[in-house]
Amino acid sequence: MTRADFFDDSVHAAVDRITMTCPDALVGVTFGIEDVPHLPSAWSGDRVPLAAAVEADIHQMAQVVIYRRPLERRAASRPGLRILVYRTIVEQLSALTGRPVSEFDGEGLADDED
Helix, strand or coil: CCHHHHHHHHHHHHHHHHHHHCHHHHCCEEEEEECCCCCCCCCCCCCCCCEEEECCCCCCCEEEEEEHHHHHHHCCCHHHHHHHHHHHHHHHHHHHHCCCHHHHCCCCHHHCCC
């Protein structure tokens, strides 16, 4: 399995897990994967974003976009990457919906060490 395939699988596994614990939070939310974030040329932040959450408007559904390369660089291993992808998606959904992380993460996986 390639790195990109493993990453895609990790995102799908995270969304599936959240579907089992909090399915109503995913209604009206789409997910996307990009290799890297598209940052403005004047970007001066010291950290590259791992993901982005965009609220719904009259023209589009809410979106969570996960950035593969920054997440891969942060993770020490493939199991660690799975956990980091899950944590990142949970955090983005929490920010997007205003729900606490604990509502998405009934098993406490977001607190596991990678």
